[in-house]
Amino acid sequence: MASLAGFGAYVPDRRLSNAELAARLDCTPEWIYEVSGIESRHIAEESQTVEDLALLAAQNCLGELKIESSEIGMILVSSGSAARRFPGPAASVGKALGIPGVPCLDIPVASAGSLFGLALAGRLSEAYGTILLVAAEKMSEISQREPLDKNVAILFGDGAGACLVTPGSKGLCIVDSVLHSDGAFANDLFLDADGRLGMNGLTVIMQASRKIPAAIQEVLKKRKKAAADIAVFLMHQANQNLIDRVAKGLGVPGGRFYSNISHVGNTSSASMLIAAAEYFRLNKLNPGERAVFAAFGAGFHWGALLTESSEVNFRG
């Protein structure tokens, strides 16, 4: 048994509004909002790296939980936008936290990386103890490259989220998870070694619209639960229209799917943890109340993870 003890997040101060973007693209701010549900996204400073964003989210998470970095037994860092092919950002985060020797593992999976990280951390915590999972993305370096691709530039923002996964059942207990991958769609969403992002939007939406609800149903069915039994769904914040479609597909009110995409944008693998950190700053879960995490992205990789609160007023 492992649990999510709490969350943290960091987003850069600078916001890029739809009005600013629309002036550079052949479109209107209203069109951007209509097709994505995004009003603004955060953009990192040129000097900020994925490692910097990850460290700030990690420190926020540890600070909120009053945990010393010396208590961490392993670090997992998910990112699809790290500057280097190797080493990835994980070891740098470990160094910055002052815990040399602690194993640090990179998960180079965009979008669904944090979900895979949660599921893996849940399994690994029995062996490594407290695991710090961080998901950090500097997508602006890709999405704001000239010449701008309208369909890419409007979606992505920068930020990082973090979650502390601990052995035992204190917090948000991981009940079960399902993970899937299908390399047949590798060319429908990819980032080249030269930094070019390719996205077949129609295929991505078609597949995600079906696979995310199916994964959620799969994990619920394993535990004989229904979508109506879930207090909150915390999904990769890819596009508001997709979130609405998944809610509709599951037959639950859209409000049950927490969304912060309007002011954070799509921060790829970081988005689900940033949303969770924000949700638990504003809301709480009580014993028996459940949260489902779900994501879909490049690979394709997708899945869902079912959790249940063991605490009164769990606020992450």
Next chain:
Amino acid sequence: MSNQEKIVAIIRQVSGKSSVPDGDESLFESGYLDSFALPDMVSAIEAEFGIAIPDSDLTPRKFDSIARIESYIEARS
């Protein structure tokens, strides 16, 4: 009602538009349907023709025009 007529009826229902593009014209490049209407169209096709469309077939290539949808359904029949 022919398969083509059924497909046209589905496209009209999903798009909310009374006109439809020519048989070979792209439903998406013409702006007739957006990406989020596509899953609705696929669900309606499954219900109308009593078929289950596997995830591996969910590519725009198979559903990009009335003619392609008609070919797909005929191949599945």
